[in-house]
Amino acid sequence: MTREFLATDLNIDAYMIEPLDYVELVARLKQLLWVYNRANNSADSITTSPASAHRSDHASVKCDNLEIDFKQYRVTNGGVDLGLTPKEFSLLWYLMKHRGQVLSRDQLLEGVWGYDSIGSSRIIDIHISHLRDKLETNPQDPTWIKTVRGFGYILDNSYPLIAESM
Template sequence: MERTILIVEDEPSIVTLIKYNLEKAGFLTDVVYNGEDAIKKVEKSTFDLIVLDLMLPKMDGMEVCKTIRKNNNYIPILMLTAKDDEYDKIYGLEMGADDYLTKPFSPKELIARINAILRRTEQRSENVAPLVLEVGDIKVHPDRFEAFFKGDPLELTRKEFELLVYLIQHKGQILSREQLLSSVWEYDFVGDTRIVDVQVSHLRDKLETDSKNPTYIKTVRGFGYKLEDPT
């Protein structure tokens, strides 16, 4: 089955590079050159993945990503940027991007990242069972991408949701930052573990009445985190 990728990029030379290599690798492609057109295109058509530039006219990549996720669309997003800045990387992932690639990049790395994202997405779709995960007042439906706390819906980004599911599935276990990074983000890069701390902090803000004395997600000093059942 041929898979279609939406390229959202305003530099013609980069569009040509990406389009040529994606089609050479067997993908179908579609192209838009600004953020507003990207939103319109996603609303009207179905894509398997979006290659999304950060710096775009009319609406930047962060806003595009945020808007797509607000509409509960979990299409995989690979974000491109000319900035090699940790803040941009973390913020992009917080907005719901699945991965991040800094320009200049090699076509081989681009294709490898895309294939890895698609492979993970397909595996998760195949392995998701129609079950309910419950810990204390938290209830999660992995098959529907829905989570509730004390009966109220939780507004979570894709990665916050996946992190919560993983923590619940490993309830009571001490999980290192590196383990969480490898399992939820599938990253093995040293120095990226701050991403885990940021996402855990966001989850605590939505689950805990006192984030300094958390009931659910406990910090294991010098190692990582553990989700506990308060009951």
Template structure:
């Protein structure tokens, strides 16, 4: 079955370009030209990923992204923007996008990023099928893509979840921003590592009681981040959650 991509852009030529290349790459594609149409087609089309332009008539891309996340829809989103300032692109990440690309861009790079994003959402390494990570009141269950904090379910975007899992797999080890970019995003952002800081900030907002004194994600000044090394890894999920065996 073909993966489904929803493309949202009010530029007809851009829609034609993206649709042509995505179909050529084997995807099923639906194109819409405004933000409100996204919510009209979501239930019926059920996209595996969304390519979303930031500047749209009526409901802009930021509003669309924010509404999707508020509705607990965690479909992977790649945001397109004509704004080259890093601060402007980070606004998209702040509103729930998993990745961003600046126009003009290569269709081949867009396809590569879609594949990378979807691959990490849809697959797990064979040795992680039953892996559960625990630290304090935080529980990360890879197979179910579930995060619990003191027994309460926490909604994370796909990239936030992948970043947290990557930190769990390397618990206690200091990871540079470049290592996190390469390990979680599969490519380098031409030296722009602030995408990591944005996602770390989002994780802390959702997981930490006090961001200034983090319990889980520790900042190593001038280096990067690490997950506190008191994480307990349990390879057999059934030993903790028998009902999931």
């Protein structure tokens, strides 16, 4: 049996024969990481009406007057660019994926920042405030992102979420 046959039987993506060439090893690792990252990103899905769609399959998602453009990483409201920062964009998208669900500050920290709260979760409140300033006509009386006292935040679920391909 040859090495190629054994490698495919074991479901191995790649292999190298000694002596190893460092430049080739690094290039192959970078390529494998790129492939795995693309596969993981395409596995992130959103719940849409009436069916489920993959984020990578769609260029934008609309929710009432809001449009989230994944190619440009921007959000518009009625065609006007809101100028969200990357974290605000990620936070809004995380809230969109969990519309109608009350999310604690710790859940938001883990979901958007990727870590548990160490000390204060005040950073969530600050980013929510900035999002409200950009999303809401009256940030003092929000219609999109509501506070659930003593727990966290919820994004209004009354707007249909529609994924569009471009």
